[in-house]
Amino acid sequence: MLLNILTAQFNITTIKFLQQFSNPFLDKLAQAITMTAEEYFIIIFIGIVYLCIDKKLGYLMAVTLLFSSTINYFVKCIFKVKRPIGTPGVRSLRLQTADGYSFPSGHTQGAAVFWCSLMKRLKKMIVYIVGAVMIVLVALSRLYLGVHRPVDVVGGFVFGIICVIVLNRIFQYDGYKKNLIVFLFIILPMIVITVYINDSKLYKELGAIIGFVIGYNIENKYIKFNPKTSVCKNLIKVIISVSGLLIVSILFKTFLPHGHVLDLITYFCGVLWFTAGDGLIIVKLSL
Structure with missing residues (x-):
């Protein structure tokens, strides 16, 4: 029907x-x-x-x-x-x-x-x-x-x-409770779906969301960069972020074997860099 x-x-x-x-x-x-x-x-x-x-x-x-x-x-x-x-x-x-x-x-x-x-x-x-x-x-x-x-x-x-x-x-929700709910009702179902369907696209999305959740929490607790700055400083932020993402992508694809696990790791590390790694550099450079 x-x-x-x-x-x-x-x-x-x-x-x-x-x-x-x-x-x-x-x-x-x-x-x-x-x-x-x-x-x-x-x-x-x-x-x-x-x-x-x-x-x-x-x-x-x-x-x-x-x-x-x-x-x-x-x-x-x-x-x-x-x-x-x-x-x-x-x-x-x-x-x-x-x-x-x-x-x-x-x-x-x-x-x-x-x-x-x-x-x-x-x-x-x-x-x-x-x-x-x-x-x-x-x-x-x-x-x-x-x-x-x-x-x-x-x-x-x-x-x-x-x-x-x-x-x-x-x-x-805030803090630990939000992170627990995100894991139980978002990440865990995504893990099950990804393993069940076993498609490269899903492994990339799973790696990206785990990287974003971990990276955001690290940045929010320990780094705390200011997103609202001048146009010039914002442009430098974008350049730093894109450069880091390109380096991560090239390194992982060059030195690691191809496959779904590589997709997950590459996207996890790329997004972890984007959310926390470049944030640390932004703070150190006072951007």
Whole structure:
């Protein structure tokens, strides 16, 4: 019954309706919009937030997005709904970001987590408006590009909202209690899912979230760098952080054997450097 709903004909009809307006300009616009919900854009934004604006917000967004991404992958593996790619009458673009299963939409879920986290934290009307518009546009872009059905983007939005609500509830606690809850209800489930599915992407996310949790707590207790400084100092922070990440990545990939464990260790060490290592240098340099 549920599978029939996920693959019902009205989903394809909706895609075809949107694609009847297709033209080169809208093709490029849809691809640009969908890129705002992709990994590199979000990583850069969270990195800037953590280093230069608000460490706590950057930490919350990173943990929420990593957990949400793992849940998205897990749900996709449960339902195993094929994408509409190749369906007669459906034109699909930007296929390099449309691998794996279709339900729920990872881009829409990521956009929902990203913008709703900002809304929850900042509580400003302009953020509510921009966020709501961007979530809708990302969802529409996935339909227009022919890589998801309406039910996929709705599912992505729902799962994204659930993750934001759960994580914000957890982050209301402080100290040891929060860390214990994060381990029991976020990291432990991610470990189980990662080992069960055994995919490189999940090992990277697991390494990253463990690195972020440990690194943030080390920085928050012992280092305590100030994210709110001048533009010039913030630029130096970003350069230090990126340089460190590149060095960690190159060293580990050069001298360690390839595999899932390497992925986990590389991302763990890279994020540990990002959250605490460069923070120590920032403090020592009085940035």
